[in-house]
Amino acid sequence: xxxxxSHPFWQGAIVIVVSYVxxxxxxxxxxxxxGVASAPVPSSVILQYMLTxxxxxxxxxxxxxxxxxxxxxPIHETMVARDRKTLxxxxxVALPVLIGWLAYQNVRPSYAAPATLRSxxxxxxxxxxxxxxxxxxxxxxxxxxxxxxxxEHLAVGKRIYVRNCVPCHGDLLDGQGxxxxxxxxxxxxxxxxxxxxxxxxxxxxxxxxxxxPGLPREGTPWDSAMPAWETILEQDEIWATILYLYDQTGFxxxxxxxxxxxxxx
Amino acid sequence: MKRWLTRGVATRGVLLxxxxxxxxxxxxxxxxxxxxxxxxFLGLDRRGAVWIAAQLHLLFAAFVLGVPxxxxxxxAIGMFGGDEKYDKLAKEFTRLLLVAYSATAIxxxxxxxxxxxxxxRFWAYLTAIFAPSMWVYAGLFFLESFTLYLYYxxxxxxxxxxxxxxxxxxxIMLNVWGTIVMFIANGWLTYMMSPPEGLTAxxxxxxxxLWSAINxxxxxxxxxxxxxxxxxxxxxxxxxxxAYRFLTSKTDEERAHYDWMGYTGNLIAxxxxxxxxxxxxxxxxxxxxxxQQMGITMMGGFMSWLWIIQAFLIGILFLAGNYYLWIGxxxxxxxxxxxxxxxxxxxxxxxxxxxxATPNTMIADRDEIxxxxxxxHPFLQVLGVMSAKNTAVNLMILTTFLSFLMYRRxxxxxxxxxxxxxxxxxxxxxALCAVIVVFYGVYGYFVTAIVRIGFSVYQxxxxxxxxxxxxxxxxxxxxxxxxxxxxxxxxxxxxxxxxLLILAVTFTWLMGLMGFARSGIRQHWHVYEVIRDTSExxxxxxxxxxxxxxxxxxxxxxxxxGLIFWLGGLAExxxxxxxxxxxxxxxxxxxxxxxxxxxxxxxxxx
Numbered sequence: 001x002x003x004x005x006s007h008p009f010w011q012g013a014i015v016i017v018v019s020y021v022x023x024x025x026x027x028x029x030x031x032x033x034x035g036v037a038s039a040p041v042p043s044s045v046i047l048q049y050m051l052t053x054x055x056x057x058x059x060x061x062x063x064x065x066x067x068x069x070x071x072x073x074p075i076h077e078t079m080v081a082r083d084r085k086t087l088x089x090x091x092x093v094a095l096p097v098l099i100g101w102l103a104y105q106n107v108r109p110s111y112a113a114p115a116t117l118r119s120x121x122x123x124x125x126x127x128x129x130x131x132x133x134x135x136x137x138x139x140x141x142x143x144x145x146x147x148x149x150x151x152e153h154l155a156v157g158k159r160i161y162v163r164n165c166v167p168c169h170g171d172l173l174d175g176q177g178x179x180x181x182x183x184x185x186x187x188x189x190x191x192x193x194x195x196x197x198x199x200x201x202x203x204x205x206x207x208x209x210x211x212x213p214g215l216p217r218e219g220t221p222w223d224s225a226m227p228a229w230e231t232i233l234e235q236d237e238i239w240a241t242i243l244y245l246y247d248q249t250g251f252x253x254x255x256x257x258x259x260x261x262x263x264x265x
Numbered sequence: 266m267k268r269w270l271t272r273g274v275a276t277r278g279v280l281l282x283x284x285x286x287x288x289x290x291x292x293x294x295x296x297x298x299x300x301x302x303x304x305x306f307l308g309l310d311r312r313g314a315v316w317i318a319a320q321l322h323l324l325f326a327a328f329v330l331g332v333p334x335x336x337x338x339x340x341a342i343g344m345f346g347g348d349e350k351y352d353k354l355a356k357e358f359t360r361l362l363l364v365a366y367s368a369t370a371i372x373x374x375x376x377x378x379x380x381x382x383x384x385x386r387f388w389a390y391l392t393a394i395f396a397p398s399m400w401v402y403a404g405l406f407f408l409e410s411f412t413l414y415l416y417y418x419x420x421x422x423x424x425x426x427x428x429x430x431x432x433x434x435x436x437i438m439l440n441v442w443g444t445i446v447m448f449i450a451n452g453w454l455t456y457m458m459s460p461p462e463g464l465t466a467x468x469x470x471x472x473x474x475l476w477s478a479i480n481x482x483x484x485x486x487x488x489x490x491x492x493x494x495x496x497x498x499x500x501x502x503x504x505x506x507x508a509y510r511f512l513t514s515k516t517d518e519e520r521a522h523y524d525w526m527g528y529t530g531n532l533i534a535x536x537x538x539x540x541x542x543x544x545x546x547x548x549x550x551x552x553x554x555x556x557q558q559m560g561i562t563m564m565g566g567f568m569s570w571l572w573i574i575q576a577f578l579i580g581i582l583f584l585a586g587n588y589y590l591w592i593g594x595x596x597x598x599x600x601x602x603x604x605x606x607x608x609x610x611x612x613x614x615x616x617x618x619x620x621x622a623t624p625n626t627m628i629a630d631r632d633e634i635x636x637x638x639x640x641x642h643p644f645l646q647v648l649g650v651m652s653a654k655n656t657a658v659n660l661m662i663l664t665t666f667l668s669f670l671m672y673r674r675x676x677x678x679x680x681x682x683x684x685x686x687x688x689x690x691x692x693x694x695x696a697l698c699a700v701i702v703v704f705y706g707v708y709g710y711f712v713t714a715i716v717r718i719g720f721s722v723y724q725x726x727x728x729x730x731x732x733x734x735x736x737x738x739x740x741x742x743x744x745x746x747x748x749x750x751x752x753x754x755x756x757x758x759x760x761x762x763x764x765l766l767i768l769a770v771t772f773t774w775l776m777g778l779m780g781f782a783r784s785g786i787r788q789h790w791h792v793y794e795v796i797r798d799t800s801e802x803x804x805x806x807x808x809x810x811x812x813x814x815x816x817x818x819x820x821x822x823x824x825x826x827g828l829i830f831w832l833g834g835l836a837e838x839x840x841x842x843x844x845x846x847x848x849x850x851x852x853x854x855x856x857x858x859x860x861x862x863x864x865x866x867x868x869x870x871x
Contacts (some may be wrong), residue, residue, distance in 0.1 A: 038644035121565030
């Protein structure tokens with residue numbers, strides 16, 4: 001056992017197995033058991049991680065001449081040594097079968113929708129029209145911060161959200177409403193740190209006003225079921241809903257930069 | 266014969282480019298015909314044709330602008346340090362320029378022809394604004410070409426004293442002309458991205474002020490970004506040339522020379538690469554500030570997946586660059602003591618690539634999306650944001666610098682009395698920097714986006730300050746250091762040279778992909794929100810077709826570069842072969858006479 005552990009080839013093999021177990025099983029299944037929010041990692045990401053690990057192993061092994069020779073030795077022996085004939089025969093059959101099986105898995109007909117590559121933050125226009133009124137989005141702030149009582153706005157926002165948004169976005173604002181399982185893509189999860197805190201209120205305003213039909217031409221197909229709420233809600237009702245979303249999730253909206261500053265993320 | 270051939274190709278290229286400009290520009294001033302006619306060339310539509318011509322012109326231009334920058338520095342090292350081998354290296358770098366220069370001109374001419382015939386109205390619009398700068402450009406192009414000829418062909422004639430200094434000044438002038446030429450062309454393309462305020466589709470182009478059109482929001486950031494990137498690219502291509510010559514070498518002397526050349530090219534490329542992200546960051550800020558729509562399209566929207574591909578490719582650059590240094594330590598006596606650290610540095614790099622390339626929104630099928638509750642992974646999403654990625658890339662830069670430091674120190678033992686304290690101080694600086702980078706990375710999760718953006722500046726400054734501080738100590742500490750033995754140049758396994766070739770190919774691909782991101786964020790506009798592209802190719806291509814076109818460009822570029830390498834080696838090879846024959850004859854003669862003297866070195870052959 002010790003002989004194997006100290007040999008570069010088997011060290012590499014162990015690192016590959018341990019990495020795969022960590023990415024596939026520890027992240028996907030062990031973390032949720034110990035109370036950490038997690039889920040199985042998509043196969044595209046597993047492949048990406050494993051390729052990186054594999055490249056790292058090959059680089060490490062070949063960075064030193066003696067280690068490289070030692071690493072290659074079992075492979076070379078398996079290919080040519082007389083006493084490895086049986087193993088060689090097994091590999092000659094097993095490897096093509098494995099590759100064939102993987103190829104088959106990738107090309108066999110399936111009813112499942114193909115894996116998608118989506119951008120979740122479509123680029124907003126610089127201006128939009130709300131029932132004929134042109135509104136500049138760049139630098140736009142939520143006007144309700146400066147008007148009336150914030151409690152009243154939040155109450156309006158709550159009423160609008162519960163009546164119109166809960167069926168899809170859920171009563172916990174986590175995108176898990178009753179209709180959610182029927183949609184692909186699933187409705188936005190407002191509790192995710194990747195959504196509301198990354199966006200200005202004007203961006204959220206644009207998304208609610210124009211919904212799926214107002215998404216840009218680039219990056220299609222969006223397949224979004226989000227309605228264009230400008231036909232149903234007033235501007236103030238939308239702004240109040242935005243206040244409610246940030247209030248309930250505890251996130252702070254992204255702010256516009258002061259003059260002379262720049263930045264992107 | 267070879268020199269004549271090379272000179273002929275270069276001259277023909279320049280003349281062709283000049284002819285193209287001379288014919289095309291006046292034609293463009295004529296009344297435009299119909300906007301777009303039928304066009305299909307080998308299955309390419311008009312956009313594909315312009316794209317390939319522009320990309321190849323840019324790749325050759327980046328090479329011919331980058332190489333003179335470090336050639337002139339290396340010549341200065343040879344001139345002021347009195348070491349002639351640097352002078353020879355600078356000349357060899359410059360020799361590659363001659364044919365590459367004509368290729369730049371030819372592709373520039375093709376680009377002008379394509380633009381003027383396939384997009385006549387838009388080209389007429391551009392010339393109406395930029396015509397004076399185009400004539401200056403053509404003039405500077407002539408100055409640049411003839412300065413290059415004087416610089417290269419005068420190398421041996423002006424080798425001593427004041428003549429050598431004058432020759433060096435020619436190299437500086439070559440850089441000055443080249444830089445101005447690039448700045449002018451950058452003015453045209455950045456105008457398309459970020460035109461001055463107040464312009465509309467109805468604004469007559471003749472009324473647009475030339476300077477305000479050139480000096481637009483993204484002009485200077487692009488200028489700086491490209492200046493640095495040209496050095497990186499030039500170093501990488503020179504490294505690839507050295508690798509090619511190393512792999513085809515017949516003698517140990519030749520191998521030693523090209524091993525050293527490859528090392529120098531790699532050092533230049535990786536050294537300039539370390540500061541390149543800061544220029545890119547500035548460009549990104551300016552784009553975002555100019556237009557939120559452009560900024561989000563680039564970073565969070567349609568183009569966001571290109572950044573994941575970029576992370577992978579830059580990961581390859583870091584891994585290959587470090588690998589080359591580690592493998593190179595095998596030819597340095599005393600480097601064995603640093604071997605145990607390599608696995609830990611590799612671990613940081615691999616984890617860095619994993620973090621950097623973790624997508625914020627993952628490619629997943631319906632079942633996987635359902636299991637995650639969305640397209641963000643509940644656990645891995647912490648790695649998908651800039652806090653994690655900035656931390657990863659800064660630690661990777663720091664690790665690469667550590668690799669270089671070990672390589673540099675491999676065969677040296679400092680003799681200054683404070684050597685131990687100095688080394689501990691360097692270690693403390695590394696540790697402190699890592700703590701600062703990780704601290705701001707973690708703290709970034711607990712502040713708003715606008716504050717978090719500022720943190721990346723602190724991380725970058727910490728890394729830069731550490732690099733300067735540590736290298737300062739190292740230079741003082743290694744003064745008069747005891748050597749453990751000379752570097753055994755040429756004693757490198759072949760696989761190290763493939764790392765250099767991978768670096769060059771990756772840089773080229775990266776330039777094409779990120780160039781597409783920069784240009785593609787204009788979407789369906791020729792001039793952003795001023796002149797709309799109304800051709801049938803007005804849509805932004807999806808990543809797959811875009812990557813295909815870019816990969817074709819990379820293939821064509823390397824096919825042509827391979828030709829240039831071959832041409833560049835023809836004359837030299839015959840000299841080496843002659844010298845080798847002389848050496849053999851000398852050895853046989855001496856052997857016959859019983860003379861034990863060593864054979865003359867081929868290192869003096871030029």
